[in-house]
Amino acid sequence: MIASPDRTPLPRTFFDRPVLDVAPDLLGRLLLRTTPDGPIVLRITEVEAYDGQNDPGSHAFRGRTARNGVMFGPPGHVYVYFTYGMWHCTNLVCGPDGEASAVLLRAGELLEGAELARKRRLSARNDKELAKGPARLATALDIDRSLDGTDACTPEDTPLRVLTGTPVPSDQVNNGPRTGVSGDGAVHPWRFWISNDPTVSPYRAHVPRRRSS
Numbered sequence: 001m002i003a004s005p006d007r008t009p010l011p012r013t014f015f016d017r018p019v020l021d022v023a024p025d026l027l028g029r030l031l032l033r034t035t036p037d038g039p040i041v042l043r044i045t046e047v048e049a050y051d052g053q054n055d056p057g058s059h060a061f062r063g064r065t066a067r068n069g070v071m072f073g074p075p076g077h078v079y080v081y082f083t084y085g086m087w088h089c090t091n092l093v094c095g096p097d098g099e100a101s102a103v104l105l106r107a108g109e110l111l112e113g114a115e116l117a118r119k120r121r122l123s124a125r126n127d128k129e130l131a132k133g134p135a136r137l138a139t140a141l142d143i144d145r146s147l148d149g150t151d152a153c154t155p156e157d158t159p160l161r162v163l164t165g166t167p168v169p170s171d172q173v174n175n176g177p178r179t180g181v182s183g184d185g186a187v188h189p190w191r192f193w194i195s196n197d198p199t200v201s202p203y204r205a206h207v208p209r210r211r212s213s
Contacts, residue, residue, distance in 0.1 A: 009161050015092065015093065016075045016096060019102070022049075023047050023103045024173050026044050026092065026162075027168040027192060028044065028194070029163065030042065031160065031162055032160070034157060035113075038113055041111045041112035042109065043165060045107050045197045045199045045200055046106040047191070047193075048191045051101050052099060059071065060072070068081075073095070073098055074097045075096070077092075078092060078147055079102050079149075080147050080148040081148075088139070089138055105137055106179070106201055107137060110130050116142075118130065121136060124136075174195050178190055179204050
């Protein structure tokens with residue numbers, strides 16, 4: 001008999017570590033989204049690490065702004081950004097307070113509340129596609145900028161919390177280049193995913209956007 005995942009909220013000390021330690025350790029953990037219509041529980045299957053001012057691929061590489069301020073801590077909070085004028089993406093802040101780093105949640109498996117996610121992801125062909133990619137994940141869980149700065153590791157009820165779940169053994173974790181990252185940041189193999197998991201998104205290299213004539 002397989003034991004049920006641990007529903008205890010992760011402590012802040014879990015996130016108060018280097019981003020490259022936190023990122024692979026988030027695989028198998030649970031993201032609990034509490035909505036007025038009911039809870040949604042997602043098992044994290046794919047992530048990417050972004051190491052702040054040490055990382056050309058990070059939003060915080062050139063310092064603090066109004067947009068990325070949550071990345072600078074405290075750890076254990078949610079950083080949500082809006083991209084391409086259409087999509088939101090969800091990150092978990094880690095590292096010491098004052099030093100910007102965060103883990104992008106790229107994909108997950110819906111364990112509870114799939115019926116709620118389906119209403120927001122009408123184009124998904126099956127439940128494996130509901131949160132297959134960072135924008136799809138945020139859409140399925142109804143995450144937007146209003147949740148930016150949410151404390152994700154408090155024992156109190158908040159809209160988003162990260163629960164202990166079931167950590168994935170290291171021999172079941174793969175890593176490689178981050179999706180869509182260009183320039184010097186493209187060389188870092190800081191994307192981590194669960195081997196052979198059907199909810200993991202496909203890798204895509206960066207493609208420059210064409211300017212309209």
